[in-house]
Amino acid sequence: MNNNNKIINDIDAIPSLVQSKRQIDRYNLDIDAQAILVASRLMAAGAKLGHASEIHFSRFGLSTGRYRLLADLEDNEGEELPSQLAEHLGVTRATVTGLIDILERDGLVSRRSSSDDGRQRAVILTEEGAKKLREMAPEHFARLEAMVGLLNIDERSVFLDLLGRVTQGISALTGELGSKPKGNISNE
Amino acid sequence: MNNNNKIINDIDAIPSLVQSKRQIDRYNLDIDAQAILVASRLMAAGAKLGHASEIHFSRFGLSTGRYRLLADLEDNEGEELPSQLAEHLGVTRATVTGLIDILERDGLVSRRSSSDDGRQRAVILTEEGAKKLREMAPEHFARLEAMVGLLNIDERSVFLDLLGRVTQGISALTGELGSKPKGNISNE
DNA sequence: GAGATATAATTAGGTGCCTAACTATATAAG
DNA sequence: CTTATATAGTTAGGCACCTAATTATATCTC
Known part of the structure; x- marks a missing residue:
């Protein structure tokens, strides 16, 4: 040990x-x-x-944020509202607007006004966007897998557990001093 | 298990x-x-x-990068060259210049021309800068310690080990596809 | 309906870090 | 000595993400 x-x-x-x-x-x-x-x-x-x-x-003409947005769209039948995207990605709606701007300029997504609610503008994954994800998937996932390749299966589980607890502890940096995030999950 | x-x-x-x-x-x-x-x-x-x-x-009027620069200065008798700082912090010299600009504006460091080499401009930790570090140390380190407070001593060692290996693996994202990170772990 | 309030998305401006180009000084080659 | 090259630091411009303010639409209350 x-x-x-x-x-x-x-x-x-x-x-x-x-x-x-x-x-x-x-x-x-x-x-x-x-x-x-x-x-x-x-x-x-x-x-x-x-x-x-x-x-x-x-390498694929994307940024981390723009890839995550595309992947989240793919995970949601290719259509989402900016506010949903912001929620899923953990960023602000302002940031999502910026990401969409560039993705739309590059033809990977498009915007469509909603008939239900005039304030909403749905974001659509275009065929070109889907193709981009399809093309990069093999290399992308292979590299991610290689990243943790120095850990065996058991170690990956342990790491996930420990990382999860440290991630909880991050609130100690921003929260009240002395307030422990003890055992129970504080879903702020 | x-x-x-x-x-x-x-x-x-x-x-x-x-x-x-x-x-x-x-x-x-x-x-x-x-x-x-x-x-x-x-x-x-x-x-x-x-x-x-x-x-x-x-909270202390600093950014992550500016704190790290001050701390590194403190660790080096309060005087370093920008190129050394860039090396220690793992950022570019251009970034260091920007960090110093603001720290100097706030009076936490000062610049001094070298007599040895006219190109060099040493960065000095001012008394005010040292005082800033002194004042924030208790809270800063207490919060860092609290961050990993959900891990016991043994788990911290394990986490360090695993994190170290994953960190090595990060090169899989940027390097040649298929090239294993050099840290040759024999227990595979 | 009319006004107050809430919400969706955007715009404006700021921070942190980057790369690439530039300035000034030092050093090596002929 | 002069020219070429290397090096230290800075400047210029870019990207990702943020907060705060703004615009447009919806909803609630009277």
């Missing part, structure tokens, strides 16, 4: 444990240095992944 | 496993749905954390 002969993650990751410890010691804080290390590494990983993701999707 | 009575990560996370599976089935791809789920969840977590981080640092 804790024998450090083989599975050390001494990848040249930033920051190191000593670096975290030094920061904490400087102010005599009663904080677990490894906790800080986990948090910092996750931040670094998130930033790296975000950047890599943009590079990945740019 | 695989009894699903307690440790289910049914956090309302997006996407779900069925969602990932549906996408793969649509194109008859030979891909492990859980691998896609791990990749997607990590992307979502990274984005969420990045956003939360900006909110966190904005």
Whole structure:
């Protein structure tokens, strides 16, 4: 379990444990240095992944957000309202408007006014948009799978579990100080 | 181990496993749905954390990047070259210039021309900058620690290990298709 | 109906980070 | 010495996403 002969993650990751410890010691804080290390590494990983993701999707003339919008459309019979898209993607409606603008310019989606509610403008996945998704699927999913290829099946389950709990903990950054997200899921 | 009575990560996370599976089935791809789920969840977590981080640092009048720059300065006796900062932070020199511009405007760092090399302009952590770090340290580190508070000590080690390997795998998104990440793990 | 209020989408403007081009200085080659 | 090349930092312009304000439509209350 804790024998450090083989599975050390001494990848040249930033920051190191000593670096975290030094920061904490400087102010005599009663904080677990490894906790800080986990948090910092996750931040670094998130930033790296975000950047890599943009590079990945740019190969297909898309951005991360625009791909996610197309994929969500595909998952919903090719038609959704901007507000639904915003909800599903976890971004604002303003952001969705911007994504649609470019996708429409490139012919991957189109807008259609609703007869039910004059305020609504449904977004439609065009045939060209569907074709784009079809064409990129093999490479896209192969790369995603390769990304976690260094983890075996069991490790993937463990990672999902741990990542899920850390994700819950992210609210500690934004919420009230001292309010623990304990066991129960706080679906804000 | 695989009894699903307690440790289910049914956090309302997006996407779900069925969602990932549906996408793969649509194109008859030979891909492990859980691998896609791990990749997607990590992307979502990274984005969420990045956003939360900006909110966190904005409480102190900083951004994530500007805090990291200040902290790195503090770790290097309060003086560094922009190129060193760029290296340490993993961003471009252009980005560092922008970060310094605002930090200097706010009086947290200053620039000083070098006598050795006329091209260099050292960045200095001002007393006000050091004070800012000192003041925010308790809350900052407490929040980071709270973020991983749902993981016990052992789980943190495991998470670090797994995260490290997935981080290595990120190169699968940007590199040559089919080229395995160099970290040669022998337990496959 | 008329006004107040709610909602859908958009526009306007801002932040963070990027790439590529540029300026100024240093160094190497002839 | 002069010209070519490399390097440090900055500037210019772009993308993704945000918040706040705006426009247009719907609905509720009188």
